[in-house]
Amino acid sequence: MATLGLIHNSATLVPVFNEIAARLIPDVRILHFVDESTIKNTIAAGHLEKATMRRVINLVGSTFDAGCDVALVTCSSIGAAVDMAAALYDQPVLRVDRAMAEKAVATGTRIGVVATLSTTLDPTVELIRRVAAEQGKQVEIVAHVCEGAFAAVMAGDGATHDRIVGAALTETMQGMDVIVLAQASMARVVAALPAGAVAAPVLASPELGIAHARDVLAALAK
Structure with missing residues (x-):
């Protein structure tokens, strides 16, 4: 095995x-x-x-x-x-996150990246840029840190975390071809949003x- x-x-x-x-x-x-x-x-x-x-x-x-x-x-x-x-x-x-970055680059040219920590956002953005360069594609990356979300979840306030991330996905990330979640823990927010609340496909690692x-x-x- x-x-x-x-x-x-x-x-x-x-x-x-x-x-x-x-x-x-x-x-x-x-x-x-x-x-x-x-x-x-x-x-x-x-x-x-x-x-x-x-x-x-x-x-x-x-x-x-x-x-x-x-x-x-x-x-x-x-x-x-x-x-x-x-x-x-x-x-x-x-x-x-490698497969996620490859799928994002294959999906569109305007890529949104959402994170609750800059230490996670920056490496994810860098990886997407590298994958795009390897594939010879020009992409525009719109990066966003959900301020306060990480502190909230660390304090046990999952509801506040989910509300901040949800607002970023539904409002800040409008007009994207695809949205990338820089942290695995954010995927639950997408699942809890109403159908059609996020226009673009959302990728989690x-x-x-x-x-x-x-x-x-x-x-x-x-």
Whole structure:
């Protein structure tokens, strides 16, 4: 049986990815690796530090030491460190947001990116720009930080978080061809909005990331 290692910055993501994996890759064994320091230290510093990069690279190595065939990192804020890890290990190391960025670039040229943290927004925007350049496409990226939403959810006020993010999706992001959610935790807001409230397609990374991992695992099995 193939084994997929999932590296998270919060234990709250474990059930989210378990549910998706049960649907998309029920025959794959899942191992979770959680290290909150990767996001908390990045937020505190305001950027991805070298020490955190080394931590991420070591976490990726831990998944392979534990017998995983593929490592998937579920946090966009540490994407640059994931790219470094991918260059250092022979086994596949995946960014959860790569498939999302590719789909966004394929969908349209006016791309909205919504986040509750600038430390997540900037790496997501950079990845979309890189994917567009690789594909030779000109895109316009409209980036927006939902001020106050992250503090609200950290304080246990999910309703305020959802209201701020919902307003960004329905008002600030009008006129986009496609909208990208920079954080997996924001996907629930879209599901709760009335049908047709957001005119453009909205992309979230968890499902697209697991689907990409499924394709990589299938290729390894051939």
